[in-house]
Amino acid sequence: MRKKQTIDFALYLLVRLLICGVQALPLSALKILSDHMGSFCWHVLKLRRSVVEENLRIAFPEVSQAERDRIALAMWKHLFLMICEIAHAPRKLHRTNWRQHSSISRMRDIVRHLVSDRPMVIISGHLGNFELGGYLLALHGFETHTIARPLDNRYLDDYVNRFRGAKGQYMLPKQGSGPQITELLQRGGTLVLLGDQFAGKGGCWVDFFGKPASTHKAVAVFSLGSAAPTAVSAALRGKNPLEFRMEIAAISDPAAADFQWTTVPLLTDWYTQNLESMVRRHPEQYWWVHRRWKGDPSDRRRIRKTHRQQKAA
Template identity: 85%
Template sequence: MLPPANKEGGAQVSKKLTIDFVLYLVVRLLICAVQALPLSTLKTLSIQLGWLCWHGLKLRRGVVEENLRIAFPDAPQEVRDRIALAMWKHLFLMICEIAHAPRKLHRTNWRQHSSISRMRDIVRHLISERPMVIISGHLGNFELGGYLLALHGFETHTIARPLDNVFLDEFVNRFRGATGQYMLPKHGSGPQITELLQQGGTLVLLGDQFAGKGGCWVEFFGKPASTHKAVAVFSLGSSAPTAVSAALRGENPLEFRMEIAAIADPAAADFQLPTVPLLTDWYTHNLEMMVRQHPDQYWWVHRRWKGDPSDRRRNRKPRVQQQAA
């Protein structure tokens, strides 16, 4: 007979798995409902749901308004409100596109749904034996970016935190890997990433995630933002050509342009970004330029700006004093 503590722990695990499975079934049913509707109807529905979230429910309104004030301090309030409303419409349509992608996007029809800017430059790097790093952000349909690139015939690896719900995590990873996009865990995947880059693989990363007090602080829309150092370390450590990109939606659902904002090659003779701060500032600046051109397709609901660089100095001071003692 198991001790009471083990019994209690087993019951909690069983309860969580049951709840997770029920949630998984609900999500699958919602996806089935979305897949049953035409994209034209879903576009109209996204507009209505976007209005409800912004004007009715006012979801994360304070965060969105604060972010837009930081990014566009000189814009009139009505302009920032239009961007926020358009963002909510975009997010709902993005979910609908993800649900329809496995049925509507195929290797035989990708030209009808997507195009790539600077195709010659990006393909030249992708087919070479050298590794490549592609940096994107929460702009456009970032979930379909790697999916589309793999659909073009280029396998990619993306770093992502596993979902707490094991059933949803397996389902999402199965979708992401359907065309040749493979997922690496956010923690503990260092050896895999090193091996991937040594073998000339392609690594896709989000470059606009908050990195905590110890991150690399660079300006994003004129305000310091903590950014993960690992993104630049991967590029510089493997001397990998690095592109800043986003899958931007066109006029209609499931119509994308893979926009390449800039490409930097650490092996080039004129390369001028040899340090982590310089490279981080470079790709953050290019992400910002794309967001400025398409603010309605950026994820303003997440807190990009937290604290300031002085937090890092305050965090380091006690450790220095402790080491001295």
């Protein structure tokens, strides 16, 4: 145990030193460095190249290989710049200058829901600078809660949570946080969730770029169970580092007379299609390095059949 703590603390110190180095450089220099690091990862190291290429073939079968390579290279550059932006955010983003760095589409609609007494669910994905999305909302004065798995390194976990909570973005553990989420929604809080994570064989299967993808049911359950207005959003980068537009792709309200997505599959499909529409417009800002498509819906049917056989035995 003591050996693990020593290793974890040494890794924590290394990360802090790297962050100090990043913070010491201007964003203009970091943009150039990110471009070089992205090229190095894609062309030389070829990190997760097979996964990225497979994902892009699924998402964009109609475009040329050269165009898919361009998207992949731009994604790696984006990911390195995203890390640099996160390191600089506490020093450069404040409540007195947020207008210089961010804007919100459909501001009137989203703010009307955020300031009401009702709960709200905001669904995002691995698009844009997803780490700064909740941070920016909190910077605007809207306290949010997000579900995340704690890091194995407790020193890094404490550090990350201090960063996230500095402006009012609080983390809930992925396991065992059901009662906390229920209490949060009952008192009219705002829950921010990632809606494009693989949910295993027993998830809710909906099409994402025309191919079935297993999606977590809990996202829709939280919205429908609390009758919470639900927005699909992403913090998309503009032309320059630390310039973002909080894009609101769609908003639905279960209390509205014309609300159509009354079941978990319908609501899951609704927000997934809206996430897809944003990714299609900004493919270079999406995290193509994770395996979004695994298995197929028949996996769920096999699980149900096995459960029925076990009960009957």
